Amino acid sequence: MSEFKPILTEFIDQKNCHTFDFYESKGGYSALKKALSMSPEDVIEEVKASNLRGRGGAGFPTGLKWSFVPPDSDKPKYLINNADESEPGTFKDRLLMNKAPHQMLEGMIIAAYSIGCHTSFIYIRGEFYKECRILEEMIGDAYEHNLLGKNILDSGFNLDIVIHRGAGAYICGEETALLESLEGKRGWPRIKPPFPAIEGYLKSPTVVNNVETLSCLPHILNRGAEWFRSIGPKKGPGPRLFGVSGTVNNPGVFEEEMGIPLKDLIFDRAGGISNGGKLKAVFPGGSSSAILTAEEAMDVRMDFDELSEKKSMLGSAGVIVMDETVNMVQACLNIARFYAHESCGQCTPCREGTTWLVKMLTRMVHGKGTSKDIDMLFEITDNIGGLIDFSKGSYGKTICPFGEAVAWPVRSFVEKFKDEFLQCIMKEEVVA
Amino acid sequence: MESKGKLFQYTDNKKVENILSQYPDNRSATLPLLHLAQAQLGYISTGAINAVAKLTETHPAELMDCVSFYSMFYLCPQGKYKLQVCQTLSCSLNGADNIVEHISKKYKIKPGETSTDGKFTLMKVECLGSCGTAPVVQINNDYHEGLTIPELDELLENVQ
Numbered sequence: 001m002s003e004f005k006p007i008l009t010e011f012i013d014q015k016n017c018h019t020f021d022f023y024e025s026k027g028g029y030s031a032l033k034k035a036l037s038m039s040p041e042d043v044i045e046e047v048k049a050s051n052l053r054g055r056g057g058a059g060f061p062t063g064l065k066w067s068f069v070p071p072d073s074d075k076p077k078y079l080i081n082n083a084d085e086s087e088p089g090t091f092k093d094r095l096l097m098n099k100a101p102h103q104m105l106e107g108m109i110i111a112a113y114s115i116g117c118h119t120s121f122i123y124i125r126g127e128f129y130k131e132c133r134i135l136e137e138m139i140g141d142a143y144e145h146n147l148l149g150k151n152i153l154d155s156g157f158n159l160d161i162v163i164h165r166g167a168g169a170y171i172c173g174e175e176t177a178l179l180e181s182l183e184g185k186r187g188w189p190r191i192k193p194p195f196p197a198i199e200g201y202l203k204s205p206t207v208v209n210n211v212e213t214l215s216c217l218p219h220i221l222n223r224g225a226e227w228f229r230s231i232g233p234k235k236g237p238g239p240r241l242f243g244v245s246g247t248v249n250n251p252g253v254f255e256e257e258m259g260i261p262l263k264d265l266i267f268d269r270a271g272g273i274s275n276g277g278k279l280k281a282v283f284p285g286g287s288s289s290a291i292l293t294a295e296e297a298m299d300v301r302m303d304f305d306e307l308s309e310k311k312s313m314l315g316s317a318g319v320i321v322m323d324e325t326v327n328m329v330q331a332c333l334n335i336a337r338f339y340a341h342e343s344c345g346q347c348t349p350c351r352e353g354t355t356w357l358v359k360m361l362t363r364m365v366h367g368k369g370t371s372k373d374i375d376m377l378f379e380i381t382d383n384i385g386g387l388i389d390f391s392k393g394s395y396g397k398t399i400c401p402f403g404e405a406v407a408w409p410v411r412s413f414v415e416k417f418k419d420e421f422l423q424c425i426m427k428e429e430v431v432a
Numbered sequence: 433m434e435s436k437g438k439l440f441q442y443t444d445n446k447k448v449e450n451i452l453s454q455y456p457d458n459r460s461a462t463l464p465l466l467h468l469a470q471a472q473l474g475y476i477s478t479g480a481i482n483a484v485a486k487l488t489e490t491h492p493a494e495l496m497d498c499v500s501f502y503s504m505f506y507l508c509p510q511g512k513y514k515l516q517v518c519q520t521l522s523c524s525l526n527g528a529d530n531i532v533e534h535i536s537k538k539y540k541i542k543p544g545e546t547s548t549d550g551k552f553t554l555m556k557v558e559c560l561g562s563c564g565t566a567p568v569v570q571i572n573n574d575y576h577e578g579l580t581i582p583e584l585d586e587l588l589e590n591v592q
Binding site for chain 1 (some may be wrong): 455467488490502504525526559562
């Protein structure tokens with residue numbers, strides 16, 4: 001096991017760690033001072049060189065995302081901090097906002113400076129009421145210390161930040177749905193292109209970054225891209241907050257380097273399976289990732305590429321553990337119901353498909369499945385999320401990735417635990 | 433009810449102005465203005481829709497299209513205490529169903545219903561982002577994490 005020391009969560013157990021005074025006493029805002037003394041282009045280059053990839057779920061390279069913003073555009077540029085954490089199994093951004101909000105804010109100011117943004121938004125999920133209060137205090141303190149407002153730290157750079165509360169829609173974590181929501185509309189994802197970096201909020205160039213991604217920035221500026229690259233796998237390095245929940249003894253958020261073996265997270269950090277039970281299956285990266293069987297889970301590292309090879313994904317790094325007592329058909333129904341509830345309704349395959357998945361899985365849970373149901377489940381998931389063949393890249397039947405986010409996990413349940421689904425078929429059907 | 437609703441006025445106009453001043457266009461202020469209206473009224477009335485539509489320069493029907501999309505906006509009055517039980521996987525694996533059943537029996541309400549005294553509304557909600565401290569129940573604005581049934585009972589006694 002590695003000797004990794006927490007970077008983003010180093011101080012979260014200390015008293016008043018969320019305050020400005022505490023953060024400053026630990027050297028906070030020194031990275032901002034450094035960034036403001038550099039040119040925006042140099043900051044972008046440094047972040048590009050760090051190989052930082054987004055922590056929200058998609059894992060897109062952060063520096064590259066920033067570099068798509070046209071520097072010569074005469075439109076205002078916007079930075080949006082995506083704090084709409086809603087992916088089942090994920091609860092790490094909430095921790096960062098509760099315990100280290102100024103680290104995130106410093107990252108935001110650095111990002112805004114790099115892309116030339118003067119008005120920035122924090123889109124925080126509406127249910128995070130307490131966290132919203134903490135962020136309001138944070139913003140107040142930042143204005144008081146000239147970290148926001150006009151001529152920040154005598155650099156000539158101006159920035160205002162607005163906290164914007166969502167209102168209970170999972171889809172608004174998808175960046176174009178978030179933009180629609182911020183514009184005061186229902187959160188319906190947009191067809192891309194144009195990508196937000198060209199035409200985002202109010203048709204202006206916009207960058208959307210996740211809370212944890214932004215929280216990495218002060219450390220990259222302070223300690224350099226090379227240091228960041230040295231943590232974990234080169235292609236997707238850095239610290240990562242892994243949420244582990246479900247049937248484990250010690251659930252929680254664990255900061256580790258990218259690439260930690262999944263079994264270490266489950267059996268060491270999270271203290272193993274509840275009640276001395278046996279591992280059955282795991283979501284490695286939130287409920288939108290395909291599940292892994294116990295056998296697969298014991299032999300995989302939490303790395304973007306390795307999980308893709310296993311036909312799953314690192315996603316939001318929310319690990320949901322299921323022990324041997326968990327009924328896989330019920331668990332599958334639970335997840336399908338989540339997606340049916342959260343489908344925005346814009347694309348027919350997703351809106352209708354998720355509803356049908358719930359209907360079929362409900363009847364299966366009640367032992368009333370028919371012999372055609374297994375094939376039909378595959379047919380529906382294929383229709384929502386495309387045929388899942390990563391090698392051919394044949395997916396994408398809906399405007400946003402929500403379609404795949406429901407198709408992949410549901411299909412993985414049926415494929416990997418087919419026996420349990422077969423048991424849900426009416427007895428007379430099986431005989432026939 | 434309707435005529436009362438149509439007369440909706442914000443009690444804190446300064447807050448309204450402050451919200452509008454934060455955004456480059458008025459329509460972007462829609463969600464915060466709706467939150468403010470709901471904090472005042474407990475739900476979004478027809479009157480509130482008309483008021484927000486006017487402020488955000490949208491048609492009330494267009495605004496309704498937005499309001500109805502979001503699960504946190506209520507189109508009718510709710511109980512004084514909204515018991516929002518997370519039912520997504522990690523909470524479900526840690527006893528969320530028992531909590532729903534307990535509340536159901538205790539106040540004789542099904543999910544979506546309000547107790548006859550108007551105090552409690554039971555809601556099954558999707559992932560609240562508190563999976564590590566499952567099961568979680570959000571009562572109005574506050575999260576209550578890692579709840580056992582006795583703890584929940586104590587909590588409910590205290591809010592009565």
